[in-house]
Amino acid sequence: MTDDQLLRYSRHILLDEIGIEGQERLLAAHAVVIGAGGLGSPAALYLASAGVGRITLVDGDVVDLTNLQRQIAHTTARVGQPKVESAAAAMAAINPEVYTVPLKARADAEMLDALAREASVVLDCSDNYATRHAVNAACVRHGKPLVAGAVIRFDAQITVVDPRDARSPCYACIFPPQAAFEEVQCSTMGVFAPLVGVVGAMQAAEALKLLAGVGTSLAGRLLMLDGRTMEWSTLHAARAPGCEVCGQR
Numbered sequence: 001m002t003d004d005q006l007l008r009y010s011r012h013i014l015l016d017e018i019g020i021e022g023q024e025r026l027l028a029a030h031a032v033v034i035g036a037g038g039l040g041s042p043a044a045l046y047l048a049s050a051g052v053g054r055i056t057l058v059d060g061d062v063v064d065l066t067n068l069q070r071q072i073a074h075t076t077a078r079v080g081q082p083k084v085e086s087a088a089a090a091m092a093a094i095n096p097e098v099y100t101v102p103l104k105a106r107a108d109a110e111m112l113d114a115l116a117r118e119a120s121v122v123l124d125c126s127d128n129y130a131t132r133h134a135v136n137a138a139c140v141r142h143g144k145p146l147v148a149g150a151v152i153r154f155d156a157q158i159t160v161v162d163p164r165d166a167r168s169p170c171y172a173c174i175f176p177p178q179a180a181f182e183e184v185q186c187s188t189m190g191v192f193a194p195l196v197g198v199v200g201a202m203q204a205a206e207a208l209k210l211l212a213g214v215g216t217s218l219a220g221r222l223l224m225l226d227g228r229t230m231e232w233s234t235l236h237a238a239r240a241p242g243c244e245v246c247g248q249r
Contacts, residue, residue: 001020001023001024001027005023005027005051005097008051008095008097009023009026009050009051012026012050012051017212017214017215018212018214022212022213022214023051023212025211025212025213026050026051026052026053026208026211026212027051027052027053028053029052029053029054029120029121029211030052030053030054030055030056030118030119030120031047031052031054031055031056031119031120031121031122031123031207031211032055032056032058032115032116032118032119032121032122032123033047033055033056033057033058033122033123033125034058034059034107034112034122034123034124034125034126034131034135035058035059035124035125035126035127036057036058036059036061036071036073036083036084036086036087036125037059037061037067037070037071037083037125037127037196038067038070038071038125038127038151038191038193038196038200039125039149039150039151039196039199039200039203040057040059040073040083040087040123040125040200041070041071041072041073041074041087041090041196041200042072042073042196042197042200042201042204043123043125043149043200043201043203043204043207044057044073044087044090044091044204045072045073045087045090045091045094045204046200046201046204046205046208047098047123047204047207047208048091048092048094048095048098048100049094049095050204050208051095051097051098052098052207052208052211053098053099054098054099054100054101055091055098055099055100055101056100056101056103056115056119057083057084057087057088057100057101057102057103058084058103058105058107058111058115059082059083059084059087059103059104059105060104060105060106061082061083062080062081062082062083063078063079063080063081063082063083063086064079065079067083069193070191070193070196070197071083071196072197073086073087073090073091074086074087074090075090082102082104083104084102084103084104085102085104087102088100088102107126107131107134107135108134109134109137109138112134112135112137112138113138113141113142115138116135116138116139116141116142116144117142119142119144120144120211121144121145121146121147121207121210121211122135122138122139122144122145122146122147123146123147123148123149123203123204123207124136124146124147124148124149124171125149125200125203127150129175132148132150132171132175133171133172133175133177133245135148135171136148136161136170136171136172136245137172137245139161139163139170140161140163140170140245140246143163143164144163145160145161145162145163145164145210145217145219146160146161146162146171147159147160147203147206147207147210147218148160148161148171148203149199149200149202149203150199151191151192151195151196151199152189152191153189153190153191153192154192154195154226154227154228155195155224155225155226155227156195156196156198156199156224156225156227157199157222157223157224157225158199158202158203158206158218158222158223159171159174159218159219159221159222159223160206160210160217160218160219160221161219162210162217162219163246165219166239167220167238167239168219168220168239169219169220169237169238169239169240169243169246170239170243170245170246171245172240172243172244172245172246173237173238173239173240173243173245173246174222174235174237177244177245192227194227195225195227198225199225202223206218220236220237220238221234221235221236221237222234222235222237
C-alpha cells in the first residue's frame with residue numbers, strides 16, 4: 001500500500017475490524033453492480049470511495065432529467081449520456097485509483113453468468129423482478145455473495161444471499177420466481193428519493209463487510225423499511241429445501 005493510499009483510507013485502517021489487511025482485501029476485490037440508477041449510484045460511489053479495486057457497472061439506460069431527483073451519480077450536464085459512463089466519471093472524480101468497467105447493456109443470463117464467475121461480490125441494484133432472479137441464479141451457480149436491494153414509493157428492502165453458507169436462503173427462497181407478482185415501476189408509482197440513498201449505502205456497507213470479512217451480514221434476514229414512519233422490520237428466512245435455484249446445491 002502506498003503512502004497516498006495509507007492517507008486516503010486512513011479512517012478505515014484505524015478501525016480494528018478492518019485495518020491494513022482488510023483495506024488490502026478491498027483493494028484486491030472486484031465488485032459487480034447491476035444497475036447505475038437510484039440504488040446503484042450511492043452504492044457505486046461508496047465502493048469507489050472505499051477503494052474497491054475493480055468495479056464493473058452494468059446498465060443499458062441513458063441519463064434522463066427525471067432520474068436526477070434521486071440518482072446522485074448523475075448531473076444535469078450528463079443528461080443523455082449512458083448511465084454507466086456518467087457514474088464512472090463520478091467515481092473517478094472521487095477516487096481515480098479505482099478501475100471501473102462500464103458496460104452499457106441490459107444484463108441477460110449469459111452476461112450475468114460471466115460476471116458472477118469473476119466477481120468477489122455482486123450488488124443487485126436493478127429495478128425489475130426478472131433481473132433480480134437472474135442475478136440471484138448466477139450468484140448461486142458460482143457461489144458468490146449477493147447484496148440485493150429494492151425501493152418503490154416509500155417502501156424499501158435489503159438482504160444478502162451468501163451461497164457459501166449452507167443455511168443461507170437465496171432470493172428465490174424468499175421470493176419464489178413462479179409466484180404471481182405485480183411489477184411496479186417508479187416511473188408510474190413514484191419513489192421517495194432519500195430511500196434509494198439509504199438502501200444503496202447499506203448495500204455498499206454489506207458488500208464492504210463481506211469483502212473485508214467484518215461483522216455479520218444480512219444473510220437469512222430481509223430488512224424492510226417503511227419510509228413514512230422510518231420503522232424497520234425484519235423477516236428471518238431459512239433456505240427452502242425445495243428451492244429450484246439453491247435447493248440442489
